[in-house]
Amino acid sequence: MSAYADPINPPVDLLTIEDLRKSFPVNRSPIDWMRRRPARAVRALNGISLQVRKGETLGVVGESGCGKSTLARCIVRLYAADTGKVTFAGLDVLGLTGSNLRAYHRRVQMVFQDPFNSLNPRMSVGATLREAILVHKLRPKHAVDARVAELLDLVGLPRDAAGRLPHEFSGGQRQRVAIARCLALEPECLVADELVSALDVSVQAQIINLLLQLQEQLHLTVIFVAHDLRLVRHISHRVAVMYLGSVVELADTEDIFQQPQHPYTQALIAAAPTLDPTRKSVVEAVHGELPSPLDLPTGCPFHPRCPFTMDRCRTEKPQLKLRADNHFTACHLIDD
Amino acid sequence: MNGSNVATPTSKPAPVLSVQELRTVFHTPRGVLPAVDGVDFDLYPGEVLGLVGESGSGKSVTLRSLVRLIRAPGVVTGSVRWQDREIMHMSEDDLREVRGAEISMIFQEPISALNPVLTVGEQIKETLREHTNLNARELDDHAVQLLDLVGIPSARQRLQSFPHQFSGGMRQRVMIAIALASNPKLLLADEPTTALDVTIQDQILKLILRLKEQLGMSVILVTHDLGVVAQTCDRVAVMYAGRIVEMAPVVDLFQQPRHAYTLGLLNSVPGSGANRQPLLPIPGSPPDLTALPPGCPFAPRCSYATDACRTDRPSLVAIGAHRLSACIHHDQLALPREVKS
């Protein structure tokens, strides 16, 4: 079915996340203190548990405030998670320091969203790639330039790109450079945080194809964080749907898109505009606004907007449970 | 009377907006930039016309040129006839009458389009004061009605709120309320939902469609999202390098595109059911408008291009019922690769 390799069978967990939590405290002004307002925090991650399997592409989708970017950054240790556990190939990621941490960075890399900001504007492409190779001592000095040329080939850029500065490239080309930078470290796992969102549609397809190809060639595991459902559906083996800091559903891609179990997933899929103009709907997929992570609803985070809310939903937060083959959902509705 | 001619029962109503040879050129230090390079189209009452294209296609500039929102170093030429009046020749006073009263515009980023130091109520009433002569209490009532109309709960209290106190989707609703304050006949929407989340985007688009029906407006919607086009538009104009390259009813466009660029766009967007297959991207990148090659601007990236394409610039011609295309190979194009959903 797929043109590219499927993840290895039987599945091996490469990265395991257990009950990960992260909050960002909001500064209390003296006036808040005088008015005895309690200290508030943006509760970005509220107990995330996931496994990422070796060789797969795991899509992570959600809207603003769902925490998917925070999750990505916690995985690569840009943020320090508050509590929880992240295990990578047996290592306790959150506790790594010093040279162990650097070794972890070699194995798990991240590509950022904004092609216009993720490259140092004053360093040439070649210098950026050389630095990555040399700092991690991946090649002897005399072999570095050859490796840089190799990397540029790998991402489809001409060899003379090495001498040029980022501003001389288009958005799509800069993303290629960013990918090359990650690949210079020969990682096992790539976290892509909105890899193509800032690119034109026709260029997005080029970069997605590149990603699929590189994954096949280099046996990468990819965590693809995005808000574009169509894209995620196209390239992921499994998809995790996040809402306000929790995973509400996790399953194989086609399972989730054809038989979504969680009301939020259903709403998300219904809301995403389809490319078929003969199928138009006039009914809104879901009413209400996205709550802010500053004021999380009690119980299930989706209950204020859910058409099927029960009393239990307001008080008790549902847990992510296995419902069908490889299909996990966090919803009280299905418990009954 | 036309004697022997039988009156066709399905004759089209007269267009409310007629654009001809619209050109917007920017004189920059790097050179002359033809952002809009000869755009012609008509807009009929009650329809939603989509202007779709990628960055540099000229869709946003076109929209702004329609109501003369372009400032120096941009120069707009051509003809824009709104209900039998020529916008390009109007005086400033007449233009201001038309803008806001008959033609309204909403933008992509409500936080920058709304005045942060005025309450929402003030901003709505400002528009009302300009274009109606209601007294103070009537102004308030009307403003409340508008906020209700766009689905903002507790409308009367919210009149006193400032823009930053609303969420993104709510701000967009406020902007729509301001735009609708004077009952316009034409709504220009410049990427109104690009900055919004999917579920909120869905709400706003359906709101716009509902209001269009309710108030009898026409809408020109600028977007780069093909899904939005499929779900909201009746007719679509595809733009590339400042020109319209194809125009068709939406179903026809998606089922059988008649321009190589449209076909390329549809093929490069992932559909369902073909997971992890390579997409068919359009090679290259959008062109540099200051250095366009002769001939068709899409030729460098087109797999159907022949020498004829590279020498003469093809014009937008009628190729069938309500369909226009600027592609000389329009009848040789393949169908979009997958059934989209």
Place this chain on the structure above:
Amino acid sequence: MAATAAPAITTTRLRSRYRPNRTLLAGLCVLAILLVLAFFPSVIAPYSPTDFDYKAILQPPSWQHFFGTDNFGRDVFSRVIWATRIDMQIALFTTLFPFFFGSIVGAAAGFYGKWLDSLLNIISNIVVVFPFLVLVIAIVAFLGPGLTNMYIAVSVVGWVAYARLVRGEMLVQKQAEYALAARVMGFAPARIIGRHLLPNVIAPSIVYWMTAMSLGILLGASLGYLGLGAQPPTAEWGLMVADGKNFMVTAPWIATFPALALTIAGITFSLIGDGLADLLRPRR
């Protein structure tokens, strides 16, 4: 490479890579002349700056004395030339320490934040409250007049402006994605600050440095005028203006030519600063 054709790179004209910057070139040319005068004054200047000639007091400009003579019979032209060295030194030494120290402190405060940043804030708030000239005069008055003490006084007060500039820029760049990418690459903080952040935050500081140089010369002139800077009989433009003030009606050339020299030097640094600002602006 499957479905992608090799994308064409935007053509780079050599001109656009190294933007010719007329402002900068003009400033550098004049600076070169000033430096030649500073290093080799005796080549141009016909007289010694301190030689008295009582037979030629208060002479207007002539072929023997291009800028005339002052009330001691000293050749004004030679004095102006010789003063170039002193004033260039003033420009340099009033700004060198503040630039380096201020930039480093600002970068560290912006990067690490916490107590260092709070400390910097407190110090800079205190310093900013007082007029710069008043503070400098106070310190010089305390230490005693003379160029060295002037350098110390200006350095003690002047570094704060650079620190604020760099700190502000650092706060912004610290969050830029290329800085985050460097962290995810596993680079050490020293490398991130030195190789990635510093080149991107230092530009406003460098431009300010150029402006400060011209201000420094003027400051030296002001202090010289007040008798707190260079001490007579040193030839220094500010001092010469101060000496010449008593003769503005009878022998205006004594003050005018040094003043012109001050102006030219000030404009030179201004041009260089503007030119650098343009050159260092990051291309997007």
